[in-house]
Amino acid sequence: MPKTKTQDKKIGSTLIVGGGIGGMQAALDLAASGIKVYLVDSKPSIGGVMAQLDKTFPTNDCAMCTMAPRLVEVGRHKDIEVITLADIESIKGTAGNFTLKLKKRARFIDEEKCTGCGLCVANCPVHNIIYITPEKDEIEISDEHLKIMNKIFAEYKETEGALVPILQKANDTFNYLPEPVLRYTADKLNMPLSVVCRIATFYKSFSLEPRGKHIISVCLGTACHVKGAGRVTAAIESELGIRRGKTTKDMKFTLETVRCIGCCGLAPVLKVGEEVHGLMSKTMVPELLHSYDGAS
Ligand code: FES
Known part of the structure; x- marks a missing residue:
């Protein structure tokens, strides 16, 4: 019809x-x-x-x-x-x-003209005032941490907005971000501790807990998952006696999981530090761990 x-x-x-x-x-x-x-x-x-x-x-x-x-x-x-x-x-x-x-409801801006540039925020005469009551007058930081942190701050003294690189350097040096270091950083940069903690907890590469000498990152992205990354992870957990996200008691290994490290053709893939190991299987795990500090 x-x-x-x-x-x-x-x-x-x-x-x-x-x-x-x-x-x-x-x-x-x-x-x-x-x-x-x-x-x-x-x-x-x-x-x-x-x-x-x-x-x-x-x-x-x-x-x-x-x-x-x-x-x-x-x-x-x-x-x-x-x-x-x-x-x-x-x-x-x-x-x-x-x-x-x-x-x-009113947005209080001209929606036709606003480009989201953020200049109005920068020039707004009204500011929230953050009141912080310091828990301690003095930050208790060890001499060793203080020396290293002062060296890092000296390196970035001319750099504006250097919080992330400072935390990266500190994290690389200590293998994690100790609490006194975070407090000292907030104090030195004259910013609330909450802002420093927000950045320190946002990026996966930062850790608030001491990590092992070797950081094992097993990829659980789709390609690796399909090719048996779960079995590899389970084999590492059983070999080291720890769950993912944890560190061995001797501080030799930390086991972490990540999403796609860009080597999907070699799936399943893991990294130990910056070294990539592809086409992994659970039977290869003991030998791999042994090659890093005789762990097995
Ligand atoms: S999914 Fe593992 S490297 Fe891409």
Whole structure:
């Protein structure tokens, strides 16, 4: 039966409440079918809870890697209109023909002109004042740590925003970041300890616990997982008598797991320090460990 003119014509539009990962995907699917979509969220931006996550269960994949392409696509799609800071005041009508009334709260900036450059934040005359009550007047830091840290600070004295390289140097030198070192760094850089701790706990390469002489990083990325990285990890755990994330009592080995180290062709892969060992199997584990300080 030939289609009528009305059946051929795509009509109507859709409103999706909630700009989380589900809302964004629904908006993209509907827009791809030629339907105009209004994506409404009460928050200042879309992204939902997933934007606050580091990893997702059960694959431990990076949350931002899943979300970022959808965020960009939603922002660019000509048929998706994102309405943030908005609440639904009323809904009228029946299925297929709803009328909604939205209340949009003020953003206090011109959304047409804002490029997100951050200059307004830098020039804002209102600042939060952070009050810190020091637990101790004096930071108790050993002479050895003090000497090393002063040398590192001297190296970066001309560098602005040197917190990360300073922590990297300290972490490389001590093999972890001792608490007095973090306190001393905050004091020297004149910044809250919370900021230093936030950076120290954000990057996986920093550790707040003493680590072993050899750091074993087993890749559990998809390619390595499929090729038996789990069995290799279990063999290392059993050989060293520790669980992943832990250090042997003699401080020789720390066992860590990572996601894809870029040698998927050699899967399953692990690193000991900076040395890469590919095509691993559980039977190769004792010999490998033995080659690093006769551990087996
Ligand atoms: S998944 Fe292991 S190196 Fe890529």
